[in-house]
Amino acid sequence: MIPIHELLSRIHWDRDFGTGNFIIGYYDRVTDTIIRVPLVELHFEPGDRFSFDLVDEAGEVHSIPLHRIKEVFRDGVLIWQRKH
8 A cells, every 4th residue: 555645746736647536534533423525625835745625614724634535436446555
């Protein structure tokens, strides 16, 4: 399994691979569940290999560490998974 930051980099830079519809599943400690969100809704600060930002329904920004990403789907197919 490749590290998540390498997969995210490939999605960003590989034009053929990155054209898919990506869903990121991250572990939410508050609800103790995996939350799935479209990759296009996440903000990755250039050069930050440790976290991403997510704006919730109330407009609050949350910084989520990359180690909490547990799964990645491309066009509905699970392509990457970390043990829960």
